[in-house]
Amino acid sequence: MSGIWSASVERSRDGAISVGGVDVRTLAAEYGTPLYVVDEADMRARAAAFRDHFAAAFGRKGAKVDVYYASKAFLSSQVAHWMREEDLCVDVASLGELEIALRGGVSPAHIGLHGNNKSDAELRRALEVGVGRIIVDSFTEIAVLDALAGELSVVAPVMVRVTTGVHAGGHEYIATSHEDQKFGLSLATGAAYEALIACHDAANLNLLGIHTHIGSQILSLAAFQESAERMLGLRGAFAADTGTEFPEVDLGGGYAIAYTENAEALPTREAAYGIADAVEAAVAKVGGSWPRFSIEPGRAIAGPAGMTLYTVGVVKQVQLEDGGGRQYVAVDGGMSDNMRTITYQADYTATIASRLSDAEPAQSRVVGKHCESGDIVVRDVGLPHDIARGDLLAVPATGAYGRSMANNYNAALRPAVVSVKDGVSRVLVRRDTIADLLALDVAPD
Template identity: 75%
Template structure:
């Protein structure tokens, strides 16, 4: 499977070209490390999810909205792209909310998530007219009801349900098991109690229920089981109150390929199989079709991005089991991609600015931080003549790269640019030394 975005090609002399832009020119203009977004690829992925889920649910006479999960990557320009492509967005903090609004996304097309939303974040959401606020705890119900009352508003809310369906890879990204911070448990009755309290609240309007079962999911069975449990909860609440909630959000978590031998969950397959699974679940649970929604953040932004690095030190190390490994150190690392050290995530890499006929060498791409776990790519065959000054490209870094970046060792966070038709557009500028020093409060002279 190709891990490179749709417009990636090689020039006659072997350099990677993305969006019609030679990566050598990108590195020269914007520096390295550099996050690069293939705009054509990202827009195509958005429209694929929108069109396939519309068609799949439409076969059953139902509606399904796409909410781009901005936590995967967000800039005001990306928010504008989402609006252009007629999809909605979810945000998980006050900061994400403001960036989305800055990009022109109408507040009514936003959903505010978060397991610990502040009073200020909830108040701001109500003031600008956010379309739905996803409640994550029993405590939050009373707090939001009081804030809405003070503002003379009615808050449109959904309740996040922990369904108990275990899916995804690393335990840190599996989000529907009981022993974790998100949502209200279906098994213990907390979810149903939350629905009762929202229904009784004077200043809350119950829109529906939401769940998110994890990330990097390949099995449709996990979504099927989650939908069955959600729709049974909806039916139970309707039988008790006479109120049939109008919306059900099934979350996201569709797997993407980070390495050539990895699998991905393709948008069309996901759409039609999930829609059919939902139809079966609804037939069993009973009731009318609600409006569904999904949140494919990583599956939109991840494959559309790559990171460019400049090679520094190249070191060959003798292995205990025999043979050698080449350590290729680049000018970034865990400050621009936290996923390998956090989740043990795998990536691949390629020589980006030239071709090579040298024999491949077992290599490990590492960063420049003071951690032995500062690994960008754990194992990849690179040309044995890779040397200081070469450019390396790491694909599939469009999600959870820049948004999780940091200034460890006082490194400067990279810029983000998008490319299309030979033009490059800056989304987020690179940190400067002036930025770094401005955050530091100097001692008195």
């Protein structure tokens, strides 16, 4: 199978796909569909690649790099455990993600807490367990966190989220470093510098450094160089004024993956050495010492390691205005298990996973079962004319954000997540049940 699938995906002589040595027909029969399938070995290998390539690339310069898995891509306690076994730290952005990471055995010292509007409860819990860093996002948060830390008689380790004005890659809704958006404090207006001073002067905060994130699905390394120059320039200006050269700089994530055959991905080794060279150029330009760096890949670790299995229901032929036709293939999931197509106009592909077909391909659209015309899983893909009710359909590269963004629209039951490795499958997250739905519903008197 091609590079958009996880490493262990194979197609047998009878046309069925297997992953991690397990036939998808077996998975569907045992766990039902829709079903998220995670290739454990592939996910671990991608995590290890970030760890090793960035360590080698920055090690040439005598610098250290910490890799934080951006858990918003997909998190379960078992995945958190895998990340720690691969020597990654974990980035969380809510109380729920924090608790799952802790349940997975991640040391609080290896957890970073993000969020543009953290609640008092989230900040308090982070301080109580002793997370390694809290990325502050506003002057309000700086004041609140300082007060909470004082109340608990602890010192909060903080980084300031900086909006550098450098933006690269992705849909406008996943752009995170232009001025007109909710994240961070502006470098251009001086707010970021003022926040650094506020943290430096706060009695109960320990300023570790600065953090930025310039976008998602990034293919160009030039943006990382520009971002590094601006971040290191801010660090140098702060050191010149205060005599304090804070020790850490986080360059965020956003490394592109391929969702379709014709799409590009940013290879991990290329990213590591390219970013290290860009940082070296930035250090030469702005001066100062090398800080300790950190990065935050999420999608690039989880995305290609996962696929979603569906069962085909209705197949419908539709006549188009231009005289052509389109085959609509409705599956037993949809926007409740993959929000990215309707939200970001994301492109995916799909293939029959349970058999061979010699039928000619038809221009097809894979759609879900929800009460929305925008409920599209794959906008355009060639699927055989003989695709029929009961066939299994596999959509690759759904390991990131599929389960994380899953929802109960139309009272749908969120799918299970299973991992596969060496011919064995296990449940990471069980499927919702009707009992789960009704447990939250308050019945009439």
